[in-house]
Amino acid sequence: MAEKVYEIDRDQVRSLMAKGAQLVEVLSSKAYNAIHLAGAKNIPLAGLNRETAAQLRRNQRVIVYCADDL
Amino acid sequence: MSARAAWRLASLGFKQVYRYRGGKADWLAYGLPVEGAEAGDPRAGDLARLDVPTCRLSDSIDQIQARLEGSGWDTCVVVNDEQVVLGLIRAEALDENSWRTAEEIMEPAPRTYRLSKSLDEVARYLDQQGTDSVLVTNPEGKLFGLLMRNDLEQARAELEKKRSSRQ
Numbered sequence: 732m733a734e735k736v737y738e739i740d741r742d743q744v745r746s747l748m749a750k751g752a753q754l755v756e757v758l759s760s761k762a763y764n765a766i767h768l769a770g771a772k773n774i775p776l777a778g779l780n781r782e783t784a785a786q787l788r789r790n791q792r793v794i795v796y797c798a799d800d801l
Numbered sequence: 802m803s804a805r806a807a808w809r810l811a812s813l814g815f816k817q818v819y820r821y822r823g824g825k826a827d828w829l830a831y832g833l834p835v836e837g838a839e840a841g842d843p844r845a846g847d848l849a850r851l852d853v854p855t856c857r858l859s860d861s862i863d864q865i866q867a868r869l870e871g872s873g874w875d876t877c878v879v880v881n882d883e884q885v886v887l888g889l890i891r892a893e894a895l896d897e898n899s900w901r902t903a904e905e906i907m908e909p910a911p912r913t914y915r916l917s918k919s920l921d922e923v924a925r926y927l928d929q930q931g932t933d934s935v936l937v938t939n940p941e942g943k944l945f946g947l948l949m950r951n952d953l954e955q956a957r958a959e960l961e962k963k964r965s966s967r968q
Contacts, residue, residue: 734811769834
């Protein structure tokens with residue numbers, strides 16, 4: 732099956748989180764520690780690999796986000 | 802950055818990967834729940850004064866002067882029916898040609914900041930421009946309020962004390 736990524740907006744994030752989706756901030760730990768979306772984990776993009784991704788549940792939805800002109 | 806992260810997860814075998822396009826800026830702009838060391842720090846939207854006078858493009862100088870008189874304000878924001886910011890009028894632009902309209906005398910497309918901007922960033926802008934206020938809007942460009950330098954400086958001084966006590 733081909734790989735796929737779904738683009739979603741704020742309301743969809745809230746809806747999926749209510750259903751147990753995992754939220755991941757991919758910015759640096761410094762940016763994450765300063766402020767992040769409630770309930771988000773931090774896996775910086777540079778450190779995203781098979782080992783760090785192992786902390787995520789594969790059978791559950793994963794939502795990733797960054798800053799977008801904060 | 803989040804697009805690359807999302808596709809990396811997909812390449813690692815995750816089948817239900819979503820990318821939140823708006824990211825942290827969008828979330829903050831709508832005042833949704835956040836965590837972290839700076840989560841409680843004030844941002845542009847927390848300090849903006851909400852009672853800044855507004856007018857429409859077709860309002861005359863006479864009408865604008867009447868609105869400002871006794872209000873304590875020397876600024877009027879030009880908005881449309883949806884409250885989207887179209888221009889800014891400062892008192893010094895109000896001349897004796899009372900028949901002229903807001904559209905003719907306004908400063909078009911004034912700089913605006915989102916509610917989520919940090920106080921330090923807004924302060925840098927005010928310093929660079931040598932101005933004493935800046936408009937704050939939501940992501941759709943609708944007027945939220947006007948942030949005044951005095952309010953900003955007071956809040957930054959309090960924030961600095963808070964940051965010092967964290968260290």
